[in-house]
Structure formats: C-alpha cells, structure tokens
Amino acid sequence: MKLTRALPLATLAAAVAAASQVQAETLRVATVNNNDMVIMQSLTSEFEQAHPGIEVDWVILEENVLRQRLTTDVATGGGQFDVMTIGTYEVPIWAEREWLVPLTDLPDDYDVDDLLTSVRDGLSHDGTLHALPFYGESSMLFYRTDLFEEHGIEMPEQPTWEEVHDWASRIHDPDNGAYGICLRGKPGWGENMAFVSTLVNTFGGRWFDEEWQPQINSPEWQEAIAFYVDLLGNYGPPGASSNGFNENQALFSSGRCAMWVDATSAAGRIYDARESDVADVLGFSQAPVAVTPKGSHWLWSWALAIPASSERQEAARQFITWATSRDYVEMVGEREGWTSVPPGTRTSTYQDERYSEAAPFASFVLEAMQNADPTDSTLEPSPYVGVQFAGIPEFQAIGTQVGQMVAAALTGQMPVQQALDNAQRSAERTMRQAGYYD
Template structure:
C-alpha cells in the first residue's frame, strides 16, 4: 500500500523526478469533470497532490450533458484539449476498442482486484481496463420515512409501481411544500432516459430487438411512459421536465421531496433526517429495474501527457484517495466516493457513517447489464453501442415533451420510434 502520509503520490513524484513532463516545463494537467458532488470535493482533496508533486491541476467542471458533448468531440478528433476526462460505462469499452483512450495498467499496490467486479467489467474492453472508476452507482428508492409513517404507508424492496404511486399520493402535500415524488425529467440520454429506461425495463421493454430495430412504440413503452407521466405529472414538483440529479438533490435537501428514485450515490449528499432506502420498484420484471453506472477517469490518446495523467488517475481512484477524503476535515467517511471498492464496504468506519451502504451495495451487485433474450445489448439504462447517445438524446426530447404536455404520450413514442429507426438505418443496422 502507498504511504498514507504521502497520500499515495509516489508514482506521480517518480514521474516528475525523472523528467516525464514535457521539456517546456509545463507541470499541469487539464481535467474535465462532471459537476457532481464527489467531483467537486476532489478539487479540494487534490490540493495535496499539487502540494506534493508540483503538478498544477486545471479543472473544467461541466454540467453532465455539456461534458459529454465536449469530451466526445475533443476525444474523437484527438483534439488534446484535456489530459484527463470523466466518462462512464457507455463510452469506456467503445472508446477503448476504437483507440480513443489509453489502456490503464497500475501497480500492484493499486489492488485492482479490490474493485467491484460489475464496475471493473463495465469499464473494460476485452479484459483491459480503459477507465478507472471514481465512483460507481446503481439506483434505489430514497424516501422520507417520517412522511410515510405519518401517512400510514410502507415502501418495500422491489416494490410494485402501483404501491409507489399510492405512497406518492399519500405523502403528497404541495400546500406544505412537499411533493410525493421527485424524478428526472430533464432531457438527455444520461438524464431523464437513465430513469425512464430502467422503468421501461421493469415493464418488460427494451430499446431494440435482436436485429437492433427500435422497439419504442410498443406496449411496454406505452405502459411505462403513461405511468411515468401520470406519477411525476400528478405528484411531482412543477417544472419537472427541467430537473435532473443536481436539481432534485437541491429540492430533496430543502425538504420538498417525499421520495426520490435515482442514483445510489445521492445518499452521500442527503442532508434531511430520517431517510430510508429500498431496492428499485418494478412492474413484474426486476431485471434491469435498477441501473449500473460509474463516473470514471480516462486518458484521451490526444494528450501529450499520458503518463502523468495516468499517475494522477492512479492516485485519484486508489484506496489512499478514499482514506484521504475520510481524513479530510471537511468530509469524513460519510462523504467518501463509493461504489468502486470492496474494501470501502468492509470498512467499519464507513459502515458506521453511511447508513445507505448495504442498500447501495445490494443495488450495484444486483444490476444486470448483460445481454439477454429481452435485449441484445450490454447496458442497463443505456445500450453500449456507438449510436446510442444520438438515439437516446432524440428520445429524451420527446419524453420531456410528453411530461410537459407539449405532446401526448402516443405522439412522443411515435416520434421517438421514427427518430430511432432513422438513426439506426443510417448506421447500417437494417435496411
């Protein structure tokens, strides 16, 4: 294990000492990150990295959708704007196969076998890791038990959607500033479609059939989207079509959400007392009802600082980094990035600080990204094919329109089917 005193910086310091940086003396890395809580915390924790190594870290913090657009464009063209990038499970294996990002091979002290298998596999191609997970997640129900108790309702693991609807109705009290349920509505393949796809899965639906023909304008999608629009439109906050993770997190911490079904990582940032957790609901099909994701760090092949970037990633995704967050006066064990390592969940200090730990781990371990008879693609809330971001983004706009009332559900699904078919035909999947 790396020295705790040096926060695991020995690899990076060796690189600097041996002159691994460019001859012009530029000891800096430009890092593109999503503007989520753990990433923001990293900027403060990583001050120790700069202090010990002399490497200046230039952070580019972007909203999720904007990050994806900019990073994809720069990486695909070898632009070299960034030395380290945030990507996820949708991109990592595809970009690794395409040669857009560098393979990652770390020293024995990194203990790659400590990584949760589902997370490691999702960030690898042909057994090779191409992106190291900064945090991982599934999805689960996070609800105010004080409100459900007062209303005389209960929420169980793998509950039915009908019971979720009944619970939302029972705790919905807009006059008191409390909405029964908060769910993603902001359009984006990783925004509203992350939640919607998991819900569609639970109704027995999928994105494509075995020939990769879109299956959006189908009975399962109609049932799921009608339910979604009714649930969130009736018992959610006004303007939900503009809300994604960060917006709902703020609403929840203001006491305005009675229930939230979203990324397990949210539990690290909830500031409301009395929150309880349950495994994701389903409409008869639990396979794919909870998603699997990791925000990970990768090195684009366009950078001329690949080795230095890998050294930073090795530190930032190590056991020592987790310990550094735990030791930091502004954070502690309840704020460490989760969903990546077995050792985190085995740590008694983490267990004591994180009442969500067992629920989160159970959700991650039960996620089912493998291809099945129902879906021919890898991925839970996405399809791990190059065309999915375009397909998912187009459908996301129609789903937001259905939620806002700009389109009927039937109109939205018909338009989504047409858009998806056009994209997949142009890509050559079928005639």
C-alpha cells in the first residue's frame, strides 16, 4: 500500500487559491468615460472583495465610440461584453428585439420602488426593467456669478435664448481667456444633437411630423440652427465643433466659459472645489427657452444592462445591482464626497440631508427630471417618444448624419440652409427605406 504524504499547509493554501483563481469569472464591462463611471471603476476592488468569485475587466470608451461598439456587438450577438452602459434610447428598442436580459426578481433589498418613476419607465419594456439606472440627468444652465455681477446682469427664474445671446455678447472676452458660452459642437446623435434637439424643440421644431415625414429643413429648424451657429461661432471657444460634454466641462471648470448649457449631472463635479476653479462662483438656472418651454430640457439615464449574448449573466446581475444600489450611493458619498454620488436615480438620495446640504442644486435637478415629458416634448404633435431623441431604431443613423451636417454649418463648411437640406434628404431616404412611407 502506497502512502501519500500530506502537503504543507502553505502549499495547500496556495493550491486552493490558484484553483479559485482559475474558476473566477471575469466580467467585461463597457462604459463611457464620464466622471461617475471613473469613480465606479475605482471602486472595483470593493465589489471583488464582496464577490470573490468574480473579477471585473473594464473597457472605457469615448461616448460615440462606445455606442458604435455596443450597437455592433449586441446586434450581431457577438458576446464581447457582459455589462453594457446604455441609455433610455437604446433600452426599449433593444429589449423589444430581445437583445437584453429582463431584470425580474431583483433582490428585495435592491428596492426597485426607490427608483425615480420617470427613470424606471424609460428603462422598461412592457413594464419590465431591462437595465438599471447608474445615474440620471436633465439639462440646465450653469453660469459664473462673478462675471454676471461684473456686467450688471441678473439671472431671471426662466432665462430665454434671446437673453443668453445678449449676455454672451457682453461677457465674451477671449483676450482674457473668458468665452461667452460653451455648448456641445462634437457631432453625434448623443453629443451635439442631444443639445441641439432641445434647442430645436424650444424654437417650435420637431424631428418628424405625424406622418413620419422629417422636418429637418423646416423654418423652425432653420431658425434654431442659425441661432446656434451665430451664438457659438461668435461667442464660444475656438474649435467648438470638437467639444462634447467632457471637453466643455473641463473648459467651464477651469473658468474659461461664462455660461454652459448641458447635463445636470455635471453639477456635482463643478461644485466640488477639488475639481473646479469656479465652485465658489457657480450659479445655475433652468435651461433657456425660445417660443415654447416644451422640450427645452432633456431626460436621460446612463444605465447598466446585460446583453442576452453574455455567458456570465448571473455574475453580471450581481454587478449591476451592486453598482446601482443604495449601498453604492452611500459608499460613494462617504468616500468621494456627497456631491460625487450618482444623481438622478433614487428618491432616497434626494431625501438624504447629507446630499441636500452638500448639493444646493439637488432639488432643482429632481424637479427638472420630473418635469421633462418625453411623451409631449414638441410644440406641434409628433409621433415619437423622446425629448433629445426620437425613440425609433432609425434615429441613431439619422441623428448621427444630422449631427455631422450641423457641425459642418458651425465650422462654416456650408451654409445652414444647405446643411439642413442635405440632412433632410438623408433622413427622408432612411425613413423611406425603413418603410415608414412610400
């Protein structure tokens, strides 16, 4: 009989650890390069310690690139990613096509009812969640109170675009590094067109009429885009056509912009003196309006979803419930400061005195999100759901093409009329090929 010698304890422990390492699941998480997601990545070790059988591999991309990669992967069933960061545009469309895992039977302590109703509805299909909100946002006007006081300007409760134009012309001082206004110019349906759509809305325009005919070269679009090109071209920073959310946030935080109209989610960072040079002179107001308040501010949520092609769906579910939970909000507040917690997702966040005391914009943002109505965002009736987008599959291509034409008008490559006529023809061709009309 052959006897087997017992292994030393240290060797045995190493063998067990090695076996565990081999068996660990690796989740591939694709997300956008925004500040809240960077914080989430920095807390990966907390998740991995609480879930020793799961490791997280991050793929962090610029917004336009992320959308292209994810759309291609999910449409082909590629299975490259286990968790995708997508939003209120993609979720209902992809869920209808059964590209996403329905999120039923979530843990009781996740507290689904704590999620803001407008956000939860936007991430649902047939009443079932298909993504969990990481953060939500509307849009608002940020401004430097010191420059406004210096020029004798008082911010009204509801600014108009005409007033914004006047203020920008008075404050604009490029020789001293202060531009009148910063706005998105980088082409993309979720970049410049997120902002431009709200501008068109409040000028009385819409993407489509009730017969699904594109309206991109309508008088309302022409007036809105001509206004945008004049305002940003004359009183914005040089190279504005290259600036998206992140670039403008950096410009505003460093004191280079007198005004900035963009996502409410930026408020936490530019109110943080560790991140912003203008934290002590920051004012905010509602997104400006023109002929109608309808659709003047958007409604969006960046959310975490599980593609049906993932082979690690249970591990992915554990990750997304962790990253969007009340405990996660608490952890970020304690470690990063309460202005850094993911905004716009949970009622409990806005009921927390620590957040409301640290974030003077909290109630304002909550009201903006609750008042944004994606079912009634245009002056004239429209057949689509969405404020800064039209919730149809074809919009991604149409919005991208129109964004490129608007950027071409901004840079002077072509007149506004020509840019919109080109965009109109492209949109008509896409809608005809998709079968919306003959």
